Amino acid sequence: MSPPAGPPGLLPLGLAYLRIGLTGFGGVNAWARQLLVEEKGWLTEQDYAETLGVAQVLPGPNALNCAIGVGARFHGAAGAAVCGLALFAGPMALLMGIAALYDAYGDLPWVRAVLTGIAAAAAGMVLGTAVKMAQKLRPGLPLLLVGLGALGMALARVPLPAVVLGLAPFGLLAAWWGLRR
Amino acid sequence: MSLLLQILLAFATLSLLAIGGANAVLPEMHRLLVEVHGWMDDATFSQLFALAQAAPGPNILAASVMGWHIAGPAGMAAATLGMLAPAAVLAWVMGGLTERLAGARWLKPAQFGLVPVAVGLIAASGVIMAGAAGTGWLSWAIIAASTLFVWRTGFSPLWVLAGGGVLGLLLL
Numbered sequence: 001m002s003p004p005a006g007p008p009g010l011l012p013l014g015l016a017y018l019r020i021g022l023t024g025f026g027g028v029n030a031w032a033r034q035l036l037v038e039e040k041g042w043l044t045e046q047d048y049a050e051t052l053g054v055a056q057v058l059p060g061p062n063a064l065n066c067a068i069g070v071g072a073r074f075h076g077a078a079g080a081a082v083c084g085l086a087l088f089a090g091p092m093a094l095l096m097g098i099a100a101l102y103d104a105y106g107d108l109p110w111v112r113a114v115l116t117g118i119a120a121a122a123a124g125m126v127l128g129t130a131v132k133m134a135q136k137l138r139p140g141l142p143l144l145l146v147g148l149g150a151l152g153m154a155l156a157r158v159p160l161p162a163v164v165l166g167l168a169p170f171g172l173l174a175a176w177w178g179l180r181r
Numbered sequence: 182m183s184l185l186l187q188i189l190l191a192f193a194t195l196s197l198l199a200i201g202g203a204n205a206v207l208p209e210m211h212r213l214l215v216e217v218h219g220w221m222d223d224a225t226f227s228q229l230f231a232l233a234q235a236a237p238g239p240n241i242l243a244a245s246v247m248g249w250h251i252a253g254p255a256g257m258a259a260a261t262l263g264m265l266a267p268a269a270v271l272a273w274v275m276g277g278l279t280e281r282l283a284g285a286r287w288l289k290p291a292q293f294g295l296v297p298v299a300v301g302l303i304a305a306s307g308v309i310m311a312g313a314a315g316t317g318w319l320s321w322a323i324i325a326a327s328t329l330f331v332w333r334t335g336f337s338p339l340w341v342l343a344g345g346g347v348l349g350l351l352l353l
Binding site: 021022023028053054055056057058059060061062063064065068069072077080084087088090091092094095096098099100102103106110112113114115116117118119120121122123124125126127128129130131132133134135137139143144146147148149150151152154155157159160161163164167168171172173174175176178179 | 194195196197198199200202203204206207208209212216224225227228229230231232233234235236237238239241242245246249250254257261265267268269271272273275288289290291292293294295296297298299300301302303304305306307308309310311313314315316320321323324325326327328329330331332338341342344345346347348349350353
């Protein structure tokens with residue numbers, strides 16, 4: 001890890017986020033840390049962890065919140081706009097191509113077969129991620145009940161605002177109680 | 182109400198609730214797009230989500246692909262704007278407070294307390310996706326194998342997606 005360098009200019013910052021967007025397969029945050037902290041040395045490990053921590057509490061995509069936090073830190077509103085747009089520009093262009101191809105060829109039998117296979121794999125990937133995260137957390141009983149509550153309510157098709165607003169107070173209470181002990 | 186405005190509003194309601202990223206809002210996305218508005222069927226929903234997972238970039242861009250499918254490029258713009266703008270504005274407003282927030286006493290309970298909600302929602306996403314994608318014994322086998330692979334190994338999930346695609350091509 002190199003020591004923190006001077007603050008980056010707007011252009012290098014934008015280019016860095018363009019790269020993060022295009023390389024970030026399946027989750028961007030690991031790539032962002034690698035580039036911003038280890039390669040460029042613009043942020044210390046502590047800076048990045050704090051920015052990410054706040055980004056995770058705020059609603060919305062963590063990666064975007066993080067980009068806005070990093071951009072604003074160095075260049076205010078302009079930095080936030082540049083980092084946020086750069087993060088999405090590359091993948092958006094790519095996805096426009098993919099979406100157009102899907103509309104044109106999505107009904108071909110072999111395309112449907114490939115996509116059905118990928119969709120099944122993606123379903124398993126989401127399930128596996130949930131199991132992995134739950135295992136890593138090792139929640140106590142109160143937090144476990146909150147998690148199971150969210151699962152049950154989402155499967156019962158309760159609208160998301162009700163799920164989040166209904167369970168957040170219990171989650172906060174359970175976490176506060178757990179941390180105090 | 183015009184279609185584009187409906188798309189914008191549907192995704193804007195998701196934006197501020199997306200604690201834990203794209204996977205956590207998937208059940209609500211499915212409820213709104215498939216059940217409430219009837220803009221696409223189960224199979225299309227799961228395939229579009231899978232495409233967004235397989236492509237680089239933040240997974241939240243699943244919203245953009247779905248917007249495109251509903252109403253072309255303008256739909257994509259409406260969905261992306263709805264999904265990203267409200268959260269981005271909030272992040273910008275709160276960003277000025279980052280340094281004070283980072284040391285705040287409630288931050289840790291907030292992080293710990295919201296994580297189980299997010300994990301529960303992600304698990305629900307997996308169940309809904311599996312229900313949509315599980316069309317025969319082979320797709321259920323792929324779902325089971327991919328769950329185990331992602332859970333038990335540290336390899337990139339891209340291998341699973343590629344493997345699923347190849348198996349689908351050969352056997353479905």
